[in-house]
Amino acid sequence: IINPNAAIVFGYEPWLVTTKGGESVFGFLVADGNQTLVIKDLLGKKHIVPTSTINSRKKQENSVMPTPAFLELSEQQLADLAEYLMTLK
Secondary structure, three states: OOOOOOOOOOOOOEEEEEEOOOOEEEEEEEEEOOOEEEEEOOOOOEEEEEHHHEEEEEEOOOOOOOOOOOOOOOHHHHHHHHHHHHHOO
16 A cells, blocks of 8 residues: 555556557456457456557556555555555455
8 A cells, every 4th residue: 555566466467568550458467378368457348459469568567556645645644544444354
């Protein structure tokens, strides 16, 4: 929560895939086969991309989870959020 870019859990690394036709797909890699690549976007929609059409694919360095600074959370608000999350079962 404090630094979401510090460690991104396996399977939640965001990828950017661009095709030879200039289309871009951003999301989580679901399947990487010989003939197709499947990316699930941030809305949960799966995109099937034939590998023969891929121009580039790059794992992104930053998490899709926003940082507290981006959300303009104060230290107290961040502490309150953490306390609340720890009470959930």
